[in-house]
Structures are given as C-alpha cells and as structure tokens.
Amino acid sequence: MAPDSASPQDIENSPGLLEELAAGVPGILFSYWLSADTTRRSFPFISSRVNDLLGVSVQTLKHDARAMSSLLHPEEVSGLLPSLLESARTLEPWHYQARIRLRDGTYRWFEGHSLPRRLDDGSTLWFGQFTDIQQHKELEFGLRESEAEADYQLRFHKLIASLSSDFINSAIGDIDHEISRFLARIGGFFEVDRVYVYRFSEDLTRMTNTHEWCRQGVDEVRGTQQDVDITGFQWWQQQTHDVLQQNRVVFIEDVRQLPEHAMAERQLLAEQNVAAMFCIPIVVLGRVEGFFGMDSLTVRSWRRDLSDLLILVANLLSQALERYRLEQELLNQSILDPLTGIHNRRYLEPRVEEMLAHYQRTGEGFALAMLDIDHFKQVNDVFGHLAGDHVLQRFAGLLQDQCRGTDIAARYGGEEFVVALADVSPESASSGLARVLELVRALEVTFHGQAIRVTASAGLVHVTELSPTSLSPDSLITEADRRLYRAKAAGRNCLVDASASSRL
Incomplete structure (x- = not known):
C-alpha cells in the first residue's frame, strides 16, 4: 500500500511512530529507569533531540543515564539524585530545574517533569519531558534583580x-x-x-x-x-x-x-x-x-x-x-578674643561655674588669678596702640603656653586677664603664678626695633579660702580682683594671695 493511502491503523502500528511523535515536541521526551537497589539508571527511551541539543547520543543514555548527569551545572548536580529518590519513594511526580550544558558549551535552563510507576521487580520507571525554560528563568531573574x-x-x-x-x-x-x-x-x-x-x-x-x-x-x-x-x-x-x-x-x-x-x-x-x-x-x-x-x-x-x-x-x-x-x-568668634586668640570672658564664666560645681561634688580644689599688665597705658602713649596690641598678644600667648589642658586662660577686658588653675592646692597655685610673673619679667618684646619692658601684677584666690556659704564665680573673681588691687598698691610687678604678702 502506498504511504499516502496508509490507514490510521497502519500508522499507529508503525515502528517509528514514537520517535516521530517525540521529534515534533519542542522539548525532550523520555522514560527514565532506576533499579530497585538505586545503583543503576538509564533512559529506556529518549528522543533524538537530545543529541541535537546536548551532543550526547541516545544509545549512550539508554545504557547509562549518568552521561546526562554529567551535563548538569555543578551547582545543580547535588540535588538531582535526592529528588529522584524521594519521587521513587512516594511515587509523587518528579520536578527538577537545572542548567544543562548544550552542544556549544553554553548552559541553558531546563525543567524536568515526569510521572513515576513502580515495576514488578521493585524498580521505578518515569515518563516525562525536559522543557526549555530559559526565557522564563531570564524573566524571573530579571524581576528578582x-x-x-x-x-x-x-x-x-x-x-x-x-x-x-x-x-x-x-x-x-x-x-x-x-x-x-x-x-x-x-x-x-x-x-x-x-x-x-x-x-x-x-x-x-x-x-x-x-x-x-x-x-x-x-x-x-x-x-x-x-x-x-x-x-x-x-x-x-x-x-x-x-x-x-x-x-x-x-x-x-x-x-x-x-x-x-x-x-x-x-x-x-x-x-x-x-x-x-x-x-x-x-x-x-x-x-x-x-x-x-x-x-x-x-x-x-x-x-x-x-x-x-x-x-x-x-x-x-x-x-x-x-x-x-x-x-x-x-x-x-563668640568665645575667643579676636585680638589675642585666647578665650574671652563669655567663655570663662561658665567654665568657672563648672569647676566650682566639680569642687562641690568631689572636693577637688582650684584657684583663680586676676592679672594686669603694669603701666599698659604708658605703652600705648609711648609706643602707640599697635605696639600695645602686640604686647597684649605676647602676654596672652605666654599665659596660654603655661596653662595645662585643664586650665583656662582668658582675656577679661582691656589689659586684664584671668587664669583658672584646675586641681591645685593653694601652695602649688601660688608657686605657679609666681613662676608666670617671672616669665613675664623675662619676656622680650620688641616693636619696630624698640624694646618694650613688660611686667604684671596678680591677685590669686583659692576656692578653699572663701566661706562655702558665699562661694560663687562672682565671689571668686571679686576676691581675685581685690587682691590684684592690693598688688598694684604694693608697687606692682608682684603677686598677692591669701597670705596678704607681695612676692617680688
């Protein structure tokens, strides 16, 4: 009988019918067999497209399914056998997605989907299809990204x-x-x-x-x-x-x-x-x-x-x-004196309040000294106001250099300065101020080639020298200023402290 006049029954019984049907399917049709002891596995049937796409022969896979496993991307290999064993145990449909290496060496995503059947000898046979899902994965990854x-x-x-x-x-x-x-x-x-x-x-x-x-x-x-x-x-x-x-x-x-x-x-x-x-x-x-x-x-x-x-x-x-x-x-700009660069009165007063509060909490003593540059008006009158500014800057710099990190030097106004000495005894405060006055006497100041002699007077008060009931920043500054006045009255260039003596 001629092919174009073959009956439906003849077509159904044709030996190549399954292969022809498989060739017309976009994916790869297969049957997969796993022995009862799970040591052997093969593809009793797999469509010839596997050779076109993956470069592995049908005969090879019919003999041993591991040739297909070797094409899986390394990241997907470990999950393959456990998924098959679970499907064989439960006889639930098998699903698996993996990247498979194509004939040209590139990887492409496929999904395996099959239904298992238990055979009389205890082995398992699956019937299913590998479907190309690359576009779906790219869309999925794109959405995830x-x-x-x-x-x-x-x-x-x-x-x-x-x-x-x-x-x-x-x-x-x-x-x-x-x-x-x-x-x-x-x-x-x-x-x-x-x-x-x-x-x-x-x-x-x-x-x-x-x-x-x-x-x-x-x-x-x-x-x-x-x-x-x-x-x-x-x-x-x-x-x-x-x-x-x-x-x-x-x-x-x-x-x-x-x-x-x-x-x-x-x-x-x-x-x-x-x-x-x-x-x-x-x-x-x-x-x-x-x-x-x-x-x-x-x-x-x-x-x-x-x-x-x-x-x-x-x-x-x-x-x-x-x-x-x-x-x-x-x-x-708000807390520094623009001429001398050291702190100003605005900064000094709250710091003295802090030192006083610390003393009242801990008993750690401190001292306050008021200093005045002697005969400063004469400096301005004889050498000029620019020379006076220079003297103020040098004097302020000396005070700042002699201060520790916890001390404060500030310009109080005009030629008057205040030094607050933290954590000192009355004796160490007096010796420290005496040393400062010695350094002032030794200070070499010149302006436009003219030497200017500089000395200073100081009044010093220690926080322990005032009654606790009258202690305040104002009372400390007032007492230091009173002692400064006494130092000036004693001839200047000296220090007056609680001993009421001038140290020349």
Missing part, C-alpha cells in the same frame, strides 16, 4: 538620610564620634574591609589618617599613616588633580595592575594588603581638605554605579565637615 536593585537603592537612600540626620543633630564636640559612626555604617553597607578619612596639609604635600574603621579581623593602618610625605606619589597626585577637574572617583580595581610609574603607590598599598580601593576628595568651603576612601583586601566585582553612590557619600561627609567648620568659626 529589579526587586533587589529597588531594595538596594531604597536601603542606600535611607542610609544617607539617616547619616545626614545624625550629622545635623550632632553637637560640635561630637563630630569625631559621628565620623567614626559614619565610616562604620558605610563599611557595613558596602561590605568592604576598611573605610577611612585622610586630611591633607595646607600645602598638599603631606597626609594624615584622621579616622578609620576596619572590618573585624582586618589590621588598622592609622598608626602608620600620620603626617605621611606624599611628594613622591606623582601618579596619585595626578589622579587627585584629574578627579577634581572631572568630578569623578579614583578607582583602583586591582592594585597589581597599577602602572610602572605608580610603583611607590603600589608598594604602600601592598604593605597594607589592599587589593582594590576607591578614593573621593573631601572639599570644604571650596578647598580640598583630604579624601574619603574604601579598601578591599581581595579583588572583587563592583557595582557599575558604585562611583556615583560614593560621590553622594563623600558629598555628605564634605557637607557635614563644612557645617562643622562654619559652626566652629561662629563658636570661636
């Missing part, structure tokens, strides 16, 4: 908002603490090993690591990065210049790939075990103050937009430092 990116951007902007709020709400004295917290949160967010801030010298020839955060287990380098001479880092200086001109980030993806003329930079980074790094300048009030940077101790993949994100981070830090600088200048 979009969701992950949206989440990342949201977390980043929340971080920036939170950091900005922290800086805005911080007090001036907390700036170092806030910068340290800032670095820790940035380091954690970007999952790097080290985050830091360097400050340049005025002439941009030296740099100092002022703040540093390190991931646990990573060595700090701040101790070795103080006042580092960078004049030999020509490549680095050119990079910094280019960054400022082009508003971009210095990104060293792999320190080992630095050019030969950056050998000094490569050596320094290698000593710190840095494999990759980012650096962004910190600009405050229009001037480059230093840079903010991040290190990775391993070469890694980075986000394409990481430079843009880090510019936002560095700008936030620059704005915080600029605000701090402006606030510091305003504060200094």
